Amino acid sequence: MNSFISRCNTMASCDSGSLSEEFAVPSHVEEVRSVMAAFAEQHGAAGRMVVLITSGGTKVPLESRTVRFLDNFSSGRRGASSAEYFLAHGYAVIFLHRHRSLYPYTRLYTGINLLDCLTLDTVHGSGLVTVDQRKLPNITEVLKRYQEVKSAGLLLPVEFSTLSEYLHLLKAAAQALSSIGSKAMFYLAAAVSDFYIPASEMPEHKIQSSNGPLQISMKMVPKILKPLVKDWAPKAFVTSFKLETDPSILLERARCALDTYKHQAVVANVLDTRHGYVVVVTKDSQKELVLTDEEAQREVEIEEKIVKNLSHAHTQFINQKM
Numbered sequence: 001m002n003s004f005i006s007r008c009n010t011m012a013s014c015d016s017g018s019l020s021e022e023f024a025v026p027s028h029v030e031e032v033r034s035v036m037a038a039f040a041e042q043h044g045a046a047g048r049m050v051v052l053i054t055s056g057g058t059k060v061p062l063e064s065r066t067v068r069f070l071d072n073f074s075s076g077r078r079g080a081s082s083a084e085y086f087l088a089h090g091y092a093v094i095f096l097h098r099h100r101s102l103y104p105y106t107r108l109y110t111g112i113n114l115l116d117c118l119t120l121d122t123v124h125g126s127g128l129v130t131v132d133q134r135k136l137p138n139i140t141e142v143l144k145r146y147q148e149v150k151s152a153g154l155l156l157p158v159e160f161s162t163l164s165e166y167l168h169l170l171k172a173a174a175q176a177l178s179s180i181g182s183k184a185m186f187y188l189a190a191a192v193s194d195f196y197i198p199a200s201e202m203p204e205h206k207i208q209s210s211n212g213p214l215q216i217s218m219k220m221v222p223k224i225l226k227p228l229v230k231d232w233a234p235k236a237f238v239t240s241f242k243l244e245t246d247p248s249i250l251l252e253r254a255r256c257a258l259d260t261y262k263h264q265a266v267v268a269n270v271l272d273t274r275h276g277y278v279v280v281v282t283k284d285s286q287k288e289l290v291l292t293d294e295e296a297q298r299e300v301e302i303e304e305k306i307v308k309n310l311s312h313a314h315t316q317f318i319n320q321k322m
């Protein structure tokens, strides 16, 4: 046995039954599933590939009437910028993202106060509002791209906040995309909790600090990648992400994930360097993607390279299946 295999952790995986038993089903899941299915069918029939991008961090409540929760870190930048590059490569995109995390195109203006960019004509009293384009870099180009994508119906946003919502919506997306087989790609950039408190063990009301220091015990979240690859989307091209803070274990963990789940690619990244360096690991290859200083100065983004690499691999995957 390879040494890395023996060190792979054997976290429980999840089947369809246990998902509904352990995690509350969101009330709108069926409605979202049919919208996603119609989106996939429409774009599949037009010969387009469809990518499901997950983005942002999941939230795990500590109380039923939630005041406090455990959050996984992710700004959503990776997912939002990748969505733009997939659209540029001709994909239709389902963007399953954490409520209020970064969003394609608008992410470019994060931190800018919109009201500071607008002027109201008070001199002539026309009520006309003008935009100071110098305060919104490249706004005409970005707006043009956004409107093209919107009018062609190429971007379908779906929101989640809690881990339960994420898990059920991801499963619904996999079922919705099954009609297009290998033309579907899953790009799992969201940061998903490994721990949760089952509803039956969760206090209903706000935990009282007057009871002293807080000790909580959390259960392991089953790895959703396993049923996704094996049962829900067996024909699709699946890319997961592996995030570590210790670079020395990164590649070993990425290889473990590939070996365990038998999907197509893992994008391995370290928290501090994630915007300038990743490794795309597949069964037979390992490709480092790096931003040079000159590229960083020109504001090239590493997601452009990741998406170019994966969309090429996806096309090869589709051709092999034909």
Ligand code: PMT
Pocket: 056, 073, 074, 075, 076, 077, 078, 079, 188, 189, 190, 191, 192, 193, 194, 221, 222, 223, 224, 225, 226, 239, 240, 241, 242, 243, 244, 269, 271, 274
């Ligand atoms: O959003 P940014 O700020 O730009 O940051 C981007 C990022 C660092 C969040 C992103 O590049 C990234 O690495 N995302 C994956 C983070 C993560 O959850 O890694 P992990 O090692 O805990 O999980 C690995 C994979 O298992 C993930 O693809 C996840 O979808 C999957 N998983 C995780 C938990 C779980 N219960 N089931 C799963 O299937």
